[in-house]
Amino acid sequence: MAFDLTNNALFSGAIGSIAGGVIGAFIPLALSAAREKVYFSLRLVEQFDSHAMYQTRSKAWHFLSDGRLENSFTDDPIYLSKDADDLWALLGSYKVIGISVGEKKIREEIIIKGFSQTFIWWYYAAFKNGLIPLGPKWDLVNPIQSFHDWLQARIESAKFDEWKKAGEESRSNAIGRLKPSHSVGDDPSNSSNNKASA
DSSP states (O other), rough: OOHHHHHHHHHHHHHHHHHHHHHHEEEEEEEEHHHHHHHHHHHHHHHTHHHHHHHHHHHHHHHTTOOOTSOOTTSGGGSSSHHHHHHHHHHHHHHHHHHHHHOOOOOOSHHHHHHHHHHHHHHHIIIIIHGGGOTSSSTTHHHHHHHHHHHHHOOHHHHHHHHHHHHHHHOOOOOOSSSSOGGGGGTTTTTTHHHHHH
């Protein structure tokens, strides 16, 4: 009986040592992975908030709001020209973020704080009508749509709706600014015009 107890004690000690070693090795790996997610997420935010990326966003909006918000991004050969480079750079950056989120390589709260308002604005100002209808044949579409859906599931609905409305209004204002307006003299329903034509 004593022999069995000794064997059991040795066995338990060995198991304990192995388990302790495995847990001891796992904890630093888990902490390291968590630190990497934080670092990677902060780097994404830093790159997105850089002066160069701000200029890219500004130029992309100028390009789109110059009469291109009512068409998909491939309706015009200009999308293959250098004029569209900033738009594709912006889309590419959001694609990377969308893929990183999908692969769970990020720290959620950092990505939400760093990107949600700007991305939601862009999505409803430009991407929803210009990019998303192109469908999954475009490798940009799925990550960007998935990022939108991921954010929508995590953001308070009142905030989400506010940012969505801001994007839709910017889109509507940009489109309306380019449409010809009629002065009173040009209005075909104006009675003086009708008299002149009678």
